[in-house]
Amino acid sequence: MKLYPRQRHRVLQVVTKLVIPFVLMFGLYVQFHGDYGPGGGFQAGVIFASAFILHGLIFGLQQTRRVLSPGVLRVMMSLGVLLYAGTGAVTMLMGGNLLDYDVLAHDPLHGQHWGIFAVELGVGITVTGVMISLFYGFASKR
Amino acid sequence: METLVAIVLLTFLAIVAVGIIVLRDLLGAVILLGLYSLIAAGAFVVMDAVDVAFTEAAVGSGISTILFLGALSFTKHEQKPRGNDSVMALIFVIVTGGLLIYGTLDMPHYGRADSPAQSHPDLAVRFIEVSGSEVGPPNIVTSVLASYRGYDTLGETLVVFAAGIAVLSLLGLKRRRPEEESPEDAPGDTPGVKPDDVQSQY
Numbered sequence: 463m464k465l466y467p468r469q470r471h472r473v474l475q476v477v478t479k480l481v482i483p484f485v486l487m488f489g490l491y492v493q494f495h496g497d498y499g500p501g502g503g504f505q506a507g508v509i510f511a512s513a514f515i516l517h518g519l520i521f522g523l524q525q526t527r528r529v530l531s532p533g534v535l536r537v538m539m540s541l542g543v544l545l546y547a548g549t550g551a552v553t554m555l556m557g558g559n560l561l562d563y564d565v566l567a568h569d570p571l572h573g574q575h576w577g578i579f580a581v582e583l584g585v586g587i588t589v590t591g592v593m594i595s596l597f598y599g600f601a602s603k604r
Numbered sequence: 605m606e607t608l609v610a611i612v613l614l615t616f617l618a619i620v621a622v623g624i625i626v627l628r629d630l631l632g633a634v635i636l637l638g639l640y641s642l643i644a645a646g647a648f649v650v651m652d653a654v655d656v657a658f659t660e661a662a663v664g665s666g667i668s669t670i671l672f673l674g675a676l677s678f679t680k681h682e683q684k685p686r687g688n689d690s691v692m693a694l695i696f697v698i699v700t701g702g703l704l705i706y707g708t709l710d711m712p713h714y715g716r717a718d719s720p721a722q723s724h725p726d727l728a729v730r731f732i733e734v735s736g737s738e739v740g741p742p743n744i745v746t747s748v749l750a751s752y753r754g755y756d757t758l759g760e761t762l763v764v765f766a767a768g769i770a771v772l773s774l775l776g777l778k779r780r781r782p783e784e785e786s787p788e789d790a791p792g793d794t795p796g797v798k799p800d801d802v803q804s805q806y
Contacts, residue, residue: 492658496741496743496746498741512662512667539769543765546758547758550754574740577750578746578750581758589761591768599772
């Protein structure tokens with residue numbers, strides 16, 4: 463993929479810098495507001511990743527790698543799955559079925575809340591990591 | 605009115621799909637794919653499936669367009685002219701398509717309240733009636749995805765993870781040195797060999 467070298471496309475660079483914080487914020491909103499509105503971990507992960515991909519397209523992959531190194535991405539990919547599966551393991555250890563969040567707190571509704579929060583966070587982290595590393599994989603070849 | 609909007613969107617969908625097939629220019633086809641996903645997202649909104657529409661818009665028209673463009677950089681931007689398509693292929697496609705359409709005849713009509721998914725006491729009825737007191741979140745889709753069907757979603761996350769691992773093991777995620785990465789890099793440069801090393805060899 464052709465990536466723009468530095469010192470070119472000033473307008474795009476300035477606009478990108480302005481837009482990226484809002485994209486990240488929207489990603490977080492979708493992640494943590496998924497209980498109340500449309501959204502959830504998967505969509506949030508994709509939106510969060512798109513901010514970094516935008517950065518990579520405009521400023522070049524080398525710059526983005528400084529912000530988020532491939533090593534961190536590898537950890538993120540597995541961390542999300544571990545968080546999800548770990549939630550399941552914890553519910554089993556606490557005497558419930560796999561991913562039965564009722565046992566996580568005294569009040570089953572609170573348990574459900576915590577369980578869904580952890581699980582959605584896991585999905586979000588994994589999807590973010592996978593999407594950005596797919597982009598790195600494709601973009602680093604020329 | 606809603607039906608009209610749905611018909612218009614689905615017609616656009618069909619037109620774009622034909623465009624993707626006919627187009628030889630792969631770059632154009634990728635852009636059309638993004639448009640296809642965007643129209644599909646609109647159709648999902650009309651069907652009140654906001655979560656699905658959200659995913660389709662973010663993944664279908666956003667990320668996958670970028671990834672397709674990345675994949676295009678591995679290949680040429682023009683599709684190779686095809687040879688003579690065989691008659692057998694045409695017959696096969698027509699029969700398969702006919703069978704698929706025949707299969708839809710058994711399905712309940714769009715929006716029917718008494719379709720099995722809507723009227724089964726353990727599915728939609730239960731989710732709508734008791735998910736608020738059983739699981740909590742006002743968004744029932746979240747309750748179903750993360751709690752009732754948490755096991756499925758775990759599987760989906762694993763699929764995403766596996767896809768990431770598979771692509772990375774094919775393409776690699778090497779931590780290259782900055783100087784290797786810059787596009788201005790002259791071909792034939794031996795990476796990792798400093799000028800000092802070369803001198804010391806002589």
